[in-house]
Amino acid sequence: MPVATYGLVALDCPDPRSLAEFYRGVLGGEVRNDYPDWYDLYAPGGARIAFQKAPDHRPPEWPRGDRNSQQEHLDLDVTDIERAQQEVLTLGATPLDLDDRGGERPFRVYADPAGHPFCLCWH
Incomplete structure (x- = not known):
C-alpha cells in the first residue's frame, strides 16, 4: 500500500505568474491563482505544476x-x-x-x- 499519492511538482521562481504562463504556452491547460505568490497550471491529462515565488531564487x-x-x-x-x-x-x-x-x-x-x-x- 502506498504512503502517498502524487499531487504536483512545485517550482521556485521570481515571477510565478509569468512562469505559469510560459508552461501553459508549452503544455496547454488552465492557470489558477488561489494563494498569494502561488500559481497552479492544471495541464491536460491531469498533471499539475505549481509555481511559488522565491525572491532570492x-x-x-x-x-x-x-x-x-x-x-x-x-x-x-x-x-x-x-x-x-x-x-x-x-x-x-x-x-x-x-x-x-x-x-x-x-x-x-x-x-x-x-x-x-x-x-x-x-x-
Whole structure:
C-alpha cells in the first residue's frame, strides 16, 4: 500500500505568474491563482505544476553537478522536435544542450525563463 499519492511538482521562481504562463504556452491547460505568490497550471491529462515565488531564487548552473546541481527538471514528450523547439524558444526558453551529436539521443535540453532545465523528448 502506498504512503502517498502524487499531487504536483512545485517550482521556485521570481515571477510565478509569468512562469505559469510560459508552461501553459508549452503544455496547454488552465492557470489558477488561489494563494498569494502561488500559481497552479492544471495541464491536460491531469498533471499539475505549481509555481511559488522565491525572491532570492538562483537558477541552477546546468550541467554542473558540484556546487549547483540541476535541482530538478521536467521531461516533456513531443512528436515533432523541430516544431516544439521553435515554439518553446518563441515562448522564452533558452537552449542549453541541443544535441550536437546529430540526433544521437532522444532529447534536447532548455531552460525556462526562470532558469529551470527541461527536456523536450521524442521516441
